[in-house]
Amino acid sequence: MDSVSELTTERLSVYLRCLTFLESLNEKTVSSHELARRFHLNSAQIRKDLAHFGEFGIRGVGYDVSRLRQHLVTTLGIDHVRNVVIAGAGNLGIALSNYKGFNSGGFSIVALLDSDTRKLDRKLKSGIPVLPANSLASVVAENAVEIGIIAVPASEAQAVYESMVDAGICAILNFAPVQLSRREGVKLRSVDLRINLESLSFFLKHAADEGCDELGTGETREE
Amino acid sequence: MDSVSELTTERLSVYLRCLTFLESLNEKTVSSHELARRFHLNSAQIRKDLAHFGEFGIRGVGYDVSRLRQHLVTTLGIDHVRNVVIAGAGNLGIALSNYKGFNSGGFSIVALLDSDTRKLDRKLKSGIPVLPANSLASVVAENAVEIGIIAVPASEAQAVYESMVDAGICAILNFAPVQLSRREGVKLRSVDLRINLESLSFFLKHAADEGCDELGTGETREE
Numbered sequence: 279m280d281s282v283s284e285l286t287t288e289r290l291s292v293y294l295r296c297l298t299f300l301e302s303l304n305e306k307t308v309s310s311h312e313l314a315r316r317f318h319l320n321s322a323q324i325r326k327d328l329a330h331f332g333e334f335g336i337r338g339v340g341y342d343v344s345r346l347r348q349h350l351v352t353t354l355g356i357d358h359v360r361n362v363v364i365a366g367a368g369n370l371g372i373a374l375s376n377y378k379g380f381n382s383g384g385f386s387i388v389a390l391l392d393s394d395t396r397k398l399d400r401k402l403k404s405g406i407p408v409l410p411a412n413s414l415a416s417v418v419a420e421n422a423v424e425i426g427i428i429a430v431p432a433s434e435a436q437a438v439y440e441s442m443v444d445a446g447i448c449a450i451l452n453f454a455p456v457q458l459s460r461r462e463g464v465k466l467r468s469v470d471l472r473i474n475l476e477s478l479s480f481f482l483k484h485a486a487d488e489g490c491d492e493l494g495t496g497e498t499r500e501e
Numbered sequence: 502m503d504s505v506s507e508l509t510t511e512r513l514s515v516y517l518r519c520l521t522f523l524e525s526l527n528e529k530t531v532s533s534h535e536l537a538r539r540f541h542l543n544s545a546q547i548r549k550d551l552a553h554f555g556e557f558g559i560r561g562v563g564y565d566v567s568r569l570r571q572h573l574v575t576t577l578g579i580d581h582v583r584n585v586v587i588a589g590a591g592n593l594g595i596a597l598s599n600y601k602g603f604n605s606g607g608f609s610i611v612a613l614l615d616s617d618t619r620k621l622d623r624k625l626k627s628g629i630p631v632l633p634a635n636s637l638a639s640v641v642a643e644n645a646v647e648i649g650i651i652a653v654p655a656s657e658a659q660a661v662y663e664s665m666v667d668a669g670i671c672a673i674l675n676f677a678p679v680q681l682s683r684r685e686g687v688k689l690r691s692v693d694l695r696i697n698l699e700s701l702s703f704f705l706k707h708a709a710d711e712g713c714d715e716l717g718t719g720e721t722r723e724e
Contacts, residue, residue, distance in 0.1 A: 285508075287703045291696040299680075354699045355706025362698070370596035377593075378655070378678040379695030384702060425701055432601070448708065449701040455601040457522075465704045467697055472602030473514040474690055475585070476577045478648055478672040479607060480510045481688045483578025485671065 284467070289327055290350055292319070297347040309340030356384030361421045363447075365438045366429035367392035367400065367408045370453060374429055375406050388421045393434075411441075418445040425449045432456040439466075507690070512550055513573055515542070520570040532563030579607030584644045586670075588661045589652035590615035590623065590631045593676060597652055598629050611644040616657075634661075641668040648672045655679040662689075 296317045300308055310328075314321035325335070328346070331353050335341045351357050362380070364371045367390040374380055381387045381404065392398065393411035400408050409417060417423065426442040428435050428450060435454035442450055443461045452458060452468040460466055519540045523531055533551075537544035548558070551569070554576050558564045574580050585603070587594045590613040597603055604610045604627065615621065616634035623631050632640060640646065649665040651658050651673060658677035665673055666684045675681060675691040683689055 284700055287700040288696055290703070291693075291699045294699075295693075353703070353706075355702040356699060360702055360705065368596070369592040369599065373591070373593035373596050374694070377694060379693075380698065385695075385698055424705055425698065449705050451697050451701060465701060465708070467701055469694070469697055470514075470518075470602075471597070471600055471692070472608075473511050474674050474692055475603065475608055475648065476514045476517075476579060477507055477510040478674060478688060478690055479578040479583055480513070480576070482583065482647055482672050483576075485688070 286327060286330070287354070289323070290331075290354055292317075293324065293327070294347065294350040294354065297343055297350065300343050301347055305343055307340045308343055310335055312340065351384075354384075359384060359386050360425055361423045362387045362425045362427060363414070363417055363421075363423045363442075364390045364427045364429055365392075365411070365414070365442070366390070366431075367394075367397045368429065371427075371429035372402060374427060374453070375402060375404055381406075385425070388423060389417050391417070411438075414441050415445045418442075418447060423447060425451065428452040428454050430454060509550060509553070510577070512546070513554075513577055515540075516547065516550070517570065517573040517577065520566055520573065523566050524570055528566055530563045531566055533558055535563065574607075577607075582607060582609050583648055584646045585610045585648045585650060586637070586640055586644075586646045586665075587613045587650045587652055588615075588634070588637070588665070589613070589654075590617075590620045591652065594650075594652035595625060597650060597676075598625060598627055604629075608648070611646060612640050614640070634664075637664050638668045641665075641670060646670060648674065651675040651677050653677060 293313070296313060297308075310321040310324040313319060313324055328334070328341070331349070333341065333346060333349055362385050364375055364387060371390050371392075375387050375390055379385075387406050390402070390406060390408045391411045391414055392408055395410070398408050398410060402408065424447065426447040426449070428438050430438050432454045435452060435456050436458055439450060439452070439458050443464050448463060449465045450467070452466060455470070458466060458468070516536070519536060533544040533547040536542060536547055551557070551564070554572070556564065556569060556572055585608050587598055587610060594613050594615075598610050598613055602608075610629050613625070613629060613631045614634045614637055615631055618633070621631050621633060625631065647670065649670040649672070651661050653661050655677045658675060658679050659681055662673060662675070662681050666687050671686060672688045673690070675689060678693070681689060681691070
Protein backbone atom coordinates (compact mmCIF):
# COMPACT_ATOMS: atom_id res chain seq x y z
CA MET A 279 0.00 0.00 0.00
CA ASP A 280 3.07 2.20 -0.15
CA SER A 281 1.95 3.49 -3.51
CA VAL A 282 -1.33 4.82 -2.08
CA SER A 283 -0.88 8.49 -1.39
CA GLU A 284 -2.70 10.57 1.18
CA LEU A 285 -4.50 12.26 -1.70
CA THR A 286 -5.98 8.91 -2.69
CA THR A 287 -7.19 8.16 0.82
CA GLU A 288 -8.75 11.63 0.90
CA ARG A 289 -10.64 10.87 -2.29
CA LEU A 290 -11.87 7.59 -0.78
CA SER A 291 -13.25 9.64 2.13
CA VAL A 292 -14.99 11.95 -0.33
CA TYR A 293 -16.51 9.01 -2.24
CA LEU A 294 -17.70 7.58 1.08
CA ARG A 295 -19.53 10.82 1.91
CA CYS A 296 -21.17 10.85 -1.54
CA LEU A 297 -22.30 7.24 -1.21
CA THR A 298 -23.62 7.79 2.32
CA PHE A 299 -25.67 10.66 0.93
CA LEU A 300 -26.98 8.54 -1.99
CA GLU A 301 -27.84 5.72 0.40
CA SER A 302 -29.83 8.17 2.53
CA LEU A 303 -31.84 8.97 -0.63
CA ASN A 304 -32.42 5.22 -1.03
CA GLU A 305 -30.58 5.11 -4.35
CA LYS A 306 -29.45 1.61 -5.28
CA THR A 307 -26.87 2.06 -8.04
CA VAL A 308 -24.70 4.85 -9.37
CA SER A 309 -22.29 5.07 -12.29
CA SER A 310 -18.91 6.79 -12.12
CA HIS A 311 -20.27 9.41 -14.54
CA GLU A 312 -23.27 10.08 -12.33
CA LEU A 313 -21.08 10.29 -9.22
CA ALA A 314 -18.80 12.71 -11.07
CA ARG A 315 -21.67 14.84 -12.32
CA ARG A 316 -23.53 15.11 -9.02
CA PHE A 317 -20.57 15.74 -6.78
CA HIS A 318 -18.27 17.61 -9.18
CA LEU A 319 -15.65 14.88 -9.30
CA ASN A 320 -13.64 13.28 -12.11
CA SER A 321 -15.16 10.05 -13.44
CA ALA A 322 -11.89 8.59 -14.78
CA GLN A 323 -10.24 9.26 -11.42
CA ILE A 324 -13.14 7.55 -9.61
CA ARG A 325 -12.82 4.42 -11.77
CA LYS A 326 -9.04 4.35 -11.32
CA ASP A 327 -9.20 4.82 -7.55
CA LEU A 328 -11.89 2.19 -7.03
CA ALA A 329 -10.30 -0.32 -9.41
CA HIS A 330 -7.12 -0.01 -7.31
CA PHE A 331 -9.13 -1.46 -4.41
CA GLY A 332 -10.76 -4.16 -6.50
CA GLU A 333 -14.10 -2.44 -7.14
CA PHE A 334 -15.42 -2.37 -10.69
CA GLY A 335 -18.74 -0.95 -11.78
CA ILE A 336 -20.93 -2.95 -14.15
CA ARG A 337 -21.23 -1.38 -17.58
CA GLY A 338 -24.66 0.17 -18.04
CA VAL A 339 -25.50 -0.34 -14.35
CA GLY A 340 -22.70 1.20 -12.33
CA TYR A 341 -21.78 0.52 -8.73
CA ASP A 342 -24.05 -0.94 -6.07
CA VAL A 343 -24.32 2.01 -3.65
CA SER A 344 -24.58 0.09 -0.37
CA ARG A 345 -22.00 -2.49 -1.31
CA LEU A 346 -19.47 0.10 -2.48
CA ARG A 347 -20.10 2.17 0.62
CA GLN A 348 -19.40 -0.81 2.87
CA HIS A 349 -16.31 -1.63 0.83
CA LEU A 350 -14.96 1.90 1.42
CA VAL A 351 -15.72 1.69 5.14
CA THR A 352 -13.69 -1.51 5.30
CA THR A 353 -10.88 -0.15 3.12
CA LEU A 354 -10.58 2.93 5.31
CA GLY A 355 -10.46 0.71 8.38
CA ILE A 356 -13.38 2.44 10.09
CA ASP A 357 -15.49 -0.74 10.37
CA HIS A 358 -14.38 -1.07 13.99
CA VAL A 359 -13.76 1.56 16.64
CA ARG A 360 -10.30 3.06 17.10
CA ASN A 361 -9.62 4.85 20.37
CA VAL A 362 -8.25 8.38 20.25
CA VAL A 363 -6.62 10.64 22.82
CA ILE A 364 -6.31 14.44 22.53
CA ALA A 365 -3.31 16.22 24.06
CA GLY A 366 -4.33 19.74 25.05
CA ALA A 367 -7.61 20.77 26.69
CA GLY A 368 -7.56 24.36 25.48
CA ASN A 369 -10.11 25.82 23.07
CA LEU A 370 -8.78 23.76 20.17
CA GLY A 371 -8.69 20.45 22.05
CA ILE A 372 -12.21 20.96 23.40
CA ALA A 373 -13.50 22.04 19.98
CA LEU A 374 -12.02 18.88 18.43
CA SER A 375 -13.53 16.71 21.18
CA ASN A 376 -16.94 18.18 20.32
CA TYR A 377 -16.35 17.92 16.57
CA LYS A 378 -18.86 15.69 14.85
CA GLY A 379 -17.07 12.77 13.31
CA PHE A 380 -14.17 12.75 15.77
CA ASN A 381 -16.14 10.76 18.32
CA SER A 382 -18.38 8.61 16.13
CA GLY A 383 -18.40 6.16 13.23
CA GLY A 384 -15.11 4.41 13.86
CA PHE A 385 -13.50 6.80 16.34
CA SER A 386 -13.91 7.18 20.08
CA ILE A 387 -12.14 9.88 22.10
CA VAL A 388 -11.26 8.38 25.48
CA ALA A 389 -9.67 11.44 27.11
CA LEU A 390 -8.20 14.90 26.79
CA LEU A 391 -4.88 15.41 28.53
CA ASP A 392 -3.47 18.64 29.89
CA SER A 393 -0.47 19.64 31.96
CA ASP A 394 -2.40 22.58 33.46
CA THR A 395 -3.95 21.19 36.66
CA ARG A 396 -6.62 23.94 36.62
CA LYS A 397 -8.12 22.33 33.53
CA LEU A 398 -8.53 18.93 35.15
CA ASP A 399 -11.75 19.88 36.90
CA ARG A 400 -13.45 20.95 33.69
CA LYS A 401 -16.68 19.13 33.04
CA LEU A 402 -17.05 18.94 29.28
CA LYS A 403 -20.48 18.71 27.68
CA SER A 404 -19.29 15.60 25.87
CA GLY A 405 -18.55 13.89 29.19
CA ILE A 406 -15.00 13.10 28.02
CA PRO A 407 -12.62 13.34 31.00
CA VAL A 408 -9.72 15.80 31.18
CA LEU A 409 -6.76 13.93 32.71
CA PRO A 410 -3.22 14.95 33.73
CA ALA A 411 -0.71 14.96 30.90
CA ASN A 412 1.50 12.51 32.75
CA SER A 413 -1.22 9.85 32.65
CA LEU A 414 -0.75 9.47 28.87
CA ALA A 415 1.07 6.12 29.00
CA SER A 416 -1.54 4.52 31.27
CA VAL A 417 -4.48 5.97 29.29
CA VAL A 418 -2.99 4.60 26.07
CA ALA A 419 -2.26 1.18 27.57
CA GLU A 420 -5.61 0.78 29.36
CA ASN A 421 -7.67 1.87 26.35
CA ALA A 422 -5.53 0.48 23.54
CA VAL A 423 -5.40 4.00 22.06
CA GLU A 424 -4.31 3.94 18.41
CA ILE A 425 -4.49 7.62 17.42
CA GLY A 426 -3.12 10.71 19.18
CA ILE A 427 -4.17 14.26 18.39
CA ILE A 428 -1.76 17.09 19.22
CA ALA A 429 -3.66 20.26 20.19
CA VAL A 430 -1.04 21.92 22.38
CA PRO A 431 0.97 25.09 21.68
CA ALA A 432 3.76 24.78 19.12
CA SER A 433 6.44 24.94 21.84
CA GLU A 434 5.11 21.76 23.49
CA ALA A 435 4.24 19.77 20.38
CA GLN A 436 7.53 17.89 19.90
CA ALA A 437 7.59 16.71 23.53
CA VAL A 438 3.97 15.54 23.25
CA TYR A 439 4.79 13.76 20.00
CA GLU A 440 7.67 11.90 21.70
CA SER A 441 5.47 10.92 24.66
CA MET A 442 2.79 9.60 22.34
CA VAL A 443 5.28 7.52 20.37
CA ASP A 444 6.86 6.23 23.60
CA ALA A 445 3.39 5.26 24.82
CA GLY A 446 2.94 3.10 21.72
CA ILE A 447 0.75 5.31 19.52
CA CYS A 448 1.69 4.95 15.86
CA ALA A 449 -0.71 7.38 14.14
CA ILE A 450 -0.66 11.05 15.11
CA LEU A 451 -2.66 14.04 13.91
CA ASN A 452 -0.86 17.31 14.58
CA PHE A 453 -2.65 20.67 14.76
CA ALA A 454 0.31 22.62 16.17
CA PRO A 455 1.86 24.95 13.57
CA VAL A 456 5.33 23.43 13.76
CA GLN A 457 7.39 20.98 11.73
CA LEU A 458 7.86 17.93 13.97
CA SER A 459 10.94 15.77 13.79
CA ARG A 460 9.58 12.30 13.08
CA ARG A 461 10.27 8.86 14.49
CA GLU A 462 10.42 5.87 12.19
CA GLY A 463 7.35 3.68 11.87
CA VAL A 464 4.98 6.39 13.07
CA LYS A 465 2.41 7.90 10.73
CA LEU A 466 2.18 11.66 11.15
CA ARG A 467 -0.39 13.90 9.53
CA SER A 468 -0.21 17.63 10.09
CA VAL A 469 -3.23 19.84 9.54
CA ASP A 470 -2.50 23.27 8.09
CA LEU A 471 -5.77 25.20 8.25
CA ARG A 472 -4.24 28.30 6.67
CA ILE A 473 -4.20 26.54 3.29
CA ASN A 474 -8.00 26.97 3.26
CA LEU A 475 -7.74 30.74 3.65
CA GLU A 476 -5.05 30.94 0.97
CA SER A 477 -7.30 29.02 -1.40
CA LEU A 478 -10.14 31.51 -0.77
CA SER A 479 -7.69 34.37 -1.26
CA PHE A 480 -6.65 32.91 -4.62
CA PHE A 481 -10.25 32.87 -5.80
CA LEU A 482 -10.92 36.37 -4.42
CA LYS A 483 -7.92 37.69 -6.31
CA HIS A 484 -9.13 36.23 -9.58
CA ALA A 485 -12.72 37.20 -8.77
CA ALA A 486 -11.49 40.77 -8.33
CA ASP A 487 -9.92 40.53 -11.77
CA GLU A 488 -13.18 39.34 -13.25
CA GLY A 489 -15.89 40.59 -10.89
CA CYS A 490 -17.13 38.53 -7.96
CA ASP A 491 -20.14 37.15 -9.80
CA GLU A 492 -17.92 35.62 -12.43
CA LEU A 493 -16.62 33.15 -9.88
CA GLY A 494 -19.26 30.66 -10.87
CA THR A 495 -21.35 28.77 -8.38
CA GLY A 496 -18.60 28.31 -5.86
CA GLU A 497 -18.21 24.64 -6.62
CA THR A 498 -14.99 22.78 -6.30
CA ARG A 499 -13.66 21.66 -9.64
CA GLU A 500 -11.27 18.81 -10.18
CA GLU A 501 -8.87 19.05 -13.06
CA MET B 502 -8.79 30.62 -13.94
CA ASP B 503 -11.80 28.33 -13.99
CA SER B 504 -9.55 25.43 -14.86
CA VAL B 505 -7.52 25.85 -11.67
CA SER B 506 -8.82 23.39 -9.13
CA GLU B 507 -8.69 23.72 -5.38
CA LEU B 508 -6.13 20.92 -5.38
CA THR B 509 -3.82 23.12 -7.46
CA THR B 510 -4.18 26.08 -5.11
CA GLU B 511 -3.40 23.74 -2.21
CA ARG B 512 -0.21 22.65 -3.93
CA LEU B 513 0.75 26.31 -4.46
CA SER B 514 0.37 26.79 -0.69
CA VAL B 515 2.61 23.78 -0.08
CA TYR B 516 5.27 25.10 -2.49
CA LEU B 517 5.09 28.46 -0.72
CA ARG B 518 5.82 26.80 2.64
CA CYS B 519 8.78 24.91 1.14
CA LEU B 520 10.22 28.08 -0.41
CA THR B 521 9.75 30.06 2.80
CA PHE B 522 11.71 27.34 4.60
CA LEU B 523 14.50 27.36 1.95
CA GLU B 524 14.67 31.16 2.12
CA SER B 525 15.10 30.95 5.90
CA LEU B 526 18.13 28.70 5.22
CA ASN B 527 19.42 31.42 2.89
CA GLU B 528 19.26 29.13 -0.15
CA LYS B 529 19.25 31.02 -3.43
CA THR B 530 18.12 28.55 -6.07
CA VAL B 531 16.31 25.22 -6.13
CA SER B 532 15.45 22.80 -8.92
CA SER B 533 12.10 21.04 -9.20
CA HIS B 534 13.93 17.76 -8.54
CA GLU B 535 15.52 19.13 -5.38
CA LEU B 536 12.16 20.53 -4.20
CA ALA B 537 10.57 17.17 -4.86
CA ARG B 538 13.31 15.23 -3.08
CA ARG B 539 13.46 17.39 0.02
CA PHE B 540 9.75 17.82 0.54
CA HIS B 541 8.46 14.51 -0.84
CA LEU B 542 6.64 16.07 -3.78
CA ASN B 543 6.37 15.18 -7.46
CA SER B 544 8.84 17.09 -9.68
CA ALA B 545 6.78 16.80 -12.89
CA GLN B 546 3.73 18.13 -11.02
CA ILE B 547 5.76 21.04 -9.65
CA ARG B 548 6.94 22.05 -13.13
CA LYS B 549 3.44 21.73 -14.55
CA ASP B 550 1.83 23.76 -11.74
CA LEU B 551 4.40 26.55 -11.89
CA ALA B 552 4.45 26.71 -15.69
CA HIS B 553 0.68 27.25 -15.52
CA PHE B 554 1.41 30.52 -13.68
CA GLY B 555 4.22 31.56 -15.99
CA GLU B 556 7.16 30.40 -13.90
CA PHE B 557 9.87 28.35 -15.55
CA GLY B 558 13.06 27.13 -13.92
CA ILE B 559 16.33 27.54 -15.78
CA ARG B 560 17.85 24.24 -16.88
CA GLY B 561 20.82 23.34 -14.70
CA VAL B 562 20.05 26.17 -12.27
CA GLY B 563 16.44 25.81 -11.21
CA TYR B 564 14.17 28.42 -9.70
CA ASP B 565 15.25 31.58 -7.89
CA VAL B 566 13.94 30.88 -4.36
CA SER B 567 13.03 34.44 -3.32
CA ARG B 568 11.58 35.41 -6.68
CA LEU B 569 9.45 32.26 -6.92
CA ARG B 570 8.30 32.70 -3.32
CA GLN B 571 7.19 36.27 -4.04
CA HIS B 572 5.48 35.12 -7.23
CA LEU B 573 3.46 32.55 -5.25
CA VAL B 574 2.53 35.15 -2.62
CA THR B 575 1.18 37.36 -5.39
CA THR B 576 -0.56 34.50 -7.20
CA LEU B 577 -2.29 33.44 -3.98
CA GLY B 578 -3.38 37.05 -3.43
CA ILE B 579 -1.84 37.28 0.03
CA ASP B 580 0.42 40.22 -0.83
CA HIS B 581 -2.09 42.54 0.80
CA VAL B 582 -4.24 42.09 3.90
CA ARG B 583 -7.76 40.64 3.61
CA ASN B 584 -10.07 41.19 6.54
CA VAL B 585 -11.82 38.19 8.08
CA VAL B 586 -14.76 37.79 10.43
CA ILE B 587 -15.53 34.65 12.46
CA ALA B 588 -19.14 33.75 13.25
CA GLY B 589 -19.24 31.82 16.53
CA ALA B 590 -17.23 32.62 19.66
CA GLY B 591 -17.34 29.10 21.10
CA ASN B 592 -14.27 26.91 21.56
CA LEU B 593 -13.84 26.47 17.81
CA GLY B 594 -14.19 30.17 16.93
CA ILE B 595 -11.77 31.19 19.67
CA ALA B 596 -9.31 28.43 18.70
CA LEU B 597 -9.42 29.66 15.08
CA SER B 598 -8.94 33.28 16.15
CA ASN B 599 -5.78 32.18 18.00
CA TYR B 600 -4.62 29.95 15.16
CA LYS B 601 -1.26 30.99 13.77
CA GLY B 602 -1.70 31.96 10.15
CA PHE B 603 -5.34 33.05 10.46
CA ASN B 604 -4.39 36.48 11.75
CA SER B 605 -1.08 37.12 9.97
CA GLY B 606 0.60 37.23 6.58
CA GLY B 607 -2.31 38.40 4.46
CA PHE B 608 -5.21 37.85 6.84
CA SER B 609 -6.55 39.95 9.69
CA ILE B 610 -9.44 38.84 11.91
CA VAL B 611 -11.45 41.94 12.78
CA ALA B 612 -14.08 40.37 15.06
CA LEU B 613 -15.80 37.27 16.36
CA LEU B 614 -19.59 37.40 16.33
CA ASP B 615 -21.95 35.54 18.62
CA SER B 616 -25.67 35.56 19.29
CA ASP B 617 -25.10 34.57 22.93
CA THR B 618 -24.89 37.86 24.82
CA ARG B 619 -22.97 36.18 27.67
CA LYS B 620 -20.03 35.74 25.32
CA LEU B 621 -19.81 39.43 24.43
CA ASP B 622 -17.89 40.30 27.58
CA ARG B 623 -15.16 37.79 26.87
CA LYS B 624 -11.73 39.29 26.73
CA LEU B 625 -9.72 37.19 24.34
CA LYS B 626 -5.95 36.93 24.67
CA SER B 627 -5.70 37.99 21.04
CA GLY B 628 -7.53 41.24 21.80
CA ILE B 629 -10.03 40.54 19.00
CA PRO B 630 -13.48 41.82 20.05
CA VAL B 631 -16.54 39.56 20.43
CA LEU B 632 -19.51 41.44 18.96
CA PRO B 633 -23.26 40.72 18.72
CA ALA B 634 -24.23 38.53 15.76
CA ASN B 635 -26.60 41.20 14.48
CA SER B 636 -23.73 43.62 13.94
CA LEU B 637 -22.42 41.47 11.06
CA ALA B 638 -23.51 43.81 8.27
CA SER B 639 -21.94 46.89 9.86
CA VAL B 640 -18.73 45.03 10.78
CA VAL B 641 -18.39 43.83 7.18
CA ALA B 642 -19.13 47.25 5.71
CA GLU B 643 -16.90 49.23 8.07
CA ASN B 644 -13.92 46.88 7.71
CA ALA B 645 -14.35 45.82 4.07
CA VAL B 646 -14.41 42.20 5.25
CA GLU B 647 -13.77 39.79 2.38
CA ILE B 648 -13.77 36.39 4.12
CA GLY B 649 -16.27 34.90 6.57
CA ILE B 650 -15.58 31.85 8.73
CA ILE B 651 -18.53 29.80 9.98
CA ALA B 652 -17.79 28.30 13.40
CA VAL B 653 -21.35 27.96 14.73
CA PRO B 654 -23.33 24.75 15.38
CA ALA B 655 -24.62 22.95 12.28
CA SER B 656 -28.20 24.05 12.98
CA GLU B 657 -27.25 27.74 12.65
CA ALA B 658 -24.79 27.46 9.77
CA GLN B 659 -27.18 28.06 6.85
CA ALA B 660 -28.62 31.21 8.44
CA VAL B 661 -25.14 32.54 9.13
CA TYR B 662 -24.12 31.74 5.54
CA GLU B 663 -27.10 33.74 4.22
CA SER B 664 -26.31 36.70 6.49
CA MET B 665 -22.70 36.71 5.34
CA VAL B 666 -23.69 36.67 1.68
CA ASP B 667 -26.29 39.40 2.27
CA ALA B 668 -23.60 41.48 3.98
CA GLY B 669 -21.48 41.28 0.82
CA ILE B 670 -18.96 38.58 1.73
CA CYS B 671 -18.10 36.42 -1.27
CA ALA B 672 -15.64 33.91 0.18
CA ILE B 673 -16.71 31.69 3.07
CA LEU B 674 -14.92 28.98 5.02
CA ASN B 675 -17.33 26.60 6.72
CA PHE B 676 -16.38 24.44 9.71
CA ALA B 677 -19.94 23.34 10.54
CA PRO B 678 -20.54 19.68 9.63
CA VAL B 679 -23.43 20.38 7.29
CA GLN B 680 -23.98 20.64 3.54
CA LEU B 681 -24.88 24.29 2.86
CA SER B 682 -27.15 25.32 0.07
CA ARG B 683 -25.07 27.75 -1.98
CA ARG B 684 -25.73 31.15 -3.50
CA GLU B 685 -24.37 32.00 -6.90
CA GLY B 686 -21.16 33.99 -7.12
CA VAL B 687 -20.04 33.03 -3.63
CA LYS B 688 -17.00 30.86 -3.07
CA LEU B 689 -17.60 28.28 -0.35
CA ARG B 690 -14.97 25.99 1.10
CA SER B 691 -15.99 23.46 3.71
CA VAL B 692 -13.44 21.92 6.05
CA ASP B 693 -14.01 18.27 6.91
CA LEU B 694 -11.51 17.44 9.64
CA ARG B 695 -12.69 13.83 9.86
CA ILE B 696 -10.95 13.06 6.57
CA ASN B 697 -7.66 13.35 8.48
CA LEU B 698 -8.69 10.66 10.96
CA GLU B 699 -9.92 8.40 8.17
CA SER B 700 -6.57 8.77 6.43
CA LEU B 701 -4.76 7.72 9.63
CA SER B 702 -7.18 4.82 10.02
CA PHE B 703 -6.40 3.67 6.49
CA PHE B 704 -2.69 3.57 7.26
CA LEU B 705 -3.28 1.87 10.63
CA LYS B 706 -5.31 -0.81 8.93
CA HIS B 707 -2.57 -1.56 6.43
CA ALA B 708 0.10 -1.18 9.12
CA ALA B 709 -1.78 -3.82 11.13
CA ASP B 710 -1.63 -6.08 8.08
CA GLU B 711 2.10 -5.57 7.76
CA GLY B 712 3.28 -4.60 11.25
CA CYS B 713 3.43 -1.00 12.43
CA ASP B 714 7.13 -0.58 11.67
CA GLU B 715 6.54 -1.39 8.04
CA LEU B 716 4.69 1.90 7.61
CA GLY B 717 7.88 3.62 6.57
CA THR B 718 8.88 6.98 7.91
CA GLY B 719 5.42 8.43 7.99
CA GLU B 720 6.04 10.68 5.04
CA THR B 721 3.36 11.79 2.67
CA ARG B 722 3.84 10.35 -0.76
CA GLU B 723 2.44 11.81 -3.90
CA GLU B 724 1.55 9.41 -6.67
